[in-house]
Amino acid sequence: MANMCPYGRFTHAVVRGIPESFGKTAGDGRENDEVTVDQAKAQRQFGCLTGALRQKVGLQLIEIPPDPELPESWRIEDVAVIQGDTALITRPFKQQRRSEVDAVRRVMSELNLTVVEMGDEQGDSGGATLEGSDVLFTGREFFVGISSHTNRRGAEVLADTFRDFAVSTVPVCGGARLKNFCSMGGPNTIIISNSDGARKTLRMMEQLTDHHYEVLTVPEGSAANCIYVKGPSKRDFLLHRPAEECPDSVSVSKTQLPLYHKFSLGK
Known part of the structure; x- marks a missing residue:
């Protein structure tokens, strides 16, 4: 494998607004029974995220308007995996989500990235499904979670796209996604939750x-889903959930993670 730089500096962030249909499942119009939907809170959190990325991290923000016909389109990381100057446009598991890629594809082209299409059911990647929330890039290699959203054929397409990096597949239990319980806390640090499923995936x-x-295990499962960013001003950032939601995990991260700038996304 080529000796690649662990991480490049981030310059842009692409986000998509919260649609009025937030909390509904793509394709059936029903509200998700597993969570209590709070539209106002979601909008506030989205505002905190975009404000932090623009004002604190210093990224150029590209905001795709929300689409009420695409209730899960706010999960924008699912539809593209970007490394270097290449963007792989993925194929979400649900047929109803696949039109989400159109707006993201246009943005990737406008940023002059090399766009690789996963293709259709009859193409070379026929049968592949891949969602970006099942993809963990460590700066040295990719881990792809094999879940109810992502299959091995999808991981093979990713490996074929990013040939300079090793790509390994790991199991993800239940309906979770890999980055629900596992994310990067720094260039050499993996943050992972303390659940049995997470520990099984970590062993693999x-x-x-x-x-x-280095591995940092956090007590609250949701605290393991963070965003590590190398900002354009040569400062490193970690975006995480607020202390009110994960008090034990925030105290652990303050004492055991490197001394780069950390801030929460607020309520």
Whole structure:
């Protein structure tokens, strides 16, 4: 494998607004029975996120308007995996979500990235499904969670697209996505939740990798879903949930993570 730089500096962030249909499942129009939908809170959190990315991190923000016909389109990371100057346009598991890629594809082209299409059911990647929330890029390699959203054929397409990096597949139990319980907390640090499923996935990752990573286990499962950013001003940032939601995990991260700038997304 090529000796690639662990991370490049971030310059842009692409986000998509919260639609009025937030909390409904794509394709059936029903509200998700597993969560209590709070539209106002979601809008506030989205505002905190965009404000932090623009004002604190210093990124150029590209905001795609919400589409009420696409209730899950706010999960924008699902429809593109970007590394270097290449953007892989994915194929979400649900047929009803696949039109989400159109607006994202246009933005990737406007940013002059090399756009790779996963293709249709009859193409070379026929049968592949891949969602970006099942993809963890460590700066050295990719881990792809095999879940109810992403299959092995999807992981193979990703490996074929980013050939300079090793790509390993790991199991994800239930309806979760890999980055629900596992994310990067720094260039060499993996943050992971303390659940049985997360520990099983971590053991598999340790068996598959040739690299060494520090591992920070956090008590609350949702606290493991963070965003590590190398900002354009040569400062590193970690975006995480507020202390009110994950008090034990925030205290752990303050003492055990490197001394780069950390801030929460607020309520």
